[in-house]
Each structure stands twice: as C-alpha cells, then as structure tokens.
Amino acid sequence: DTAVSQTPKYLVTQMGNDKSIKCEQNLGHDTMYWYKQDSKKFLKIMFSYNNKELIINETVPNRFSPKSPDKAHLNLHINSLELGDSAVYFCASSPGQGNRELFFGEGSRLTVL
C-alpha cells in the first residue's frame, strides 16, 4: 500500500490553463503539506494543513489554492498556470503531536509550455 499517493505523476499543460494535483495519505496523520521542488532540487514549503485547517501559507501566489476535504486528503489547484510554475510538487504528511518526520509522496512533475 502506498502511504502518500499523488496524482497525476506527470502533467503537461499550456500557459493560462488551470490544473489540479491530488494527494491522499493512508497513514492516519494529522498534518499534510505541499512542497515545490525546482530544477535545482531546492525544496520549498508551500502549504501545511493540520486536521483540514490551513496552518502555513508561505507567501504562495493566490493562483495556488489548496483544499483539504478531510485530513487524509490535500489537493492543490493552480489557476492561470505560468512558465515558472514548472516544477515537481511533493505532497507530504506527518503524524503531528510532536513527531515531525515527513512522509513524502512520489511527486507530480508539472511542465507548463
């Protein structure tokens, strides 16, 4: 069983389009995250949710809108895609309650043309 799963794994789209990436974790964790990894492998946190509530929003453009329908899911919707949005997006979860180990998904590679 995949602990943290993201779909789609690859996404190629045109500038200006709107797209979504879905994430689900079956670990029973309270906290979920979205990270963006650029071409230089730098990992930057975007959002964090704890029990469906937004905890961290790292000055991400409001074209990015996360949604957490329940604590096992954290989806990422991106409006009006730009070239600079091309990256690998990683979903992660952590147990919370003092345990800060992150469990990552396999990543979703977004290419904006």
Next chain:
Amino acid sequence: GENVGLHLPTLSVQEGDNSIINCAYSNSASDYFIWYKQESGKGPQFIIDIRSNMDKRQGQRVTVLLNKTVKHLSLQIAATQPGDSAVYFCAENIGGYQKVTFGTGTKLQVIP
C-alpha cells in the same frame, strides 16, 4: 531570512569509503534536525534525526553530528554503497511549529 545551507553541492566517493555530508543552519531557535535521502524520481525519505539536546546520533551505517556552537550538522555514511547514490537534504524545524525547512541538497555519487 532563515535558511539551511549545504557546503558541497556534489560529493563523489569510492564504494566502501565513508561519506560526510555537511550542512550549516542559521536559525538558532531550531531544535530538531533531519536528514532526508532523495533517489532519482522519488520523494525524499527520512534517514535519521537529532534533537538539539543531543550532539550525536547513530543509525544503521549513518551517524548525524550536531554542533550547535557553530550551527553545523553533518551526516556520515559508513562503507558507502552504490545504493547510497542520491541527493541528501538536511532540514530543520522549530519545536511546536509545523514548518520543516530544507537545505539546498548535496548529490552523492558513489563510484564503483
């Protein structure tokens, strides 16, 4: 702003040798540090962690050293194997806060 950085972007080691990957952090309030390994095409995976009340922690073939005086963290891998080839990240966290901040990564290449 606060950041976690690495001294060496790429490290090449001979199979069987020991590897040392270094990391400098700047947030003195950080109390928890983690090393992650990212293989090609995969997400980062937890290797080992250390809390700020410790200066050394050992795992299987890996050791993390923490020097709070100079804000330095290192990961030592004993008897490096081809399967250790990956990008390694240090990360830091401040207690009670959800944000885990990653360093810039070091690519470890193991030469057979």
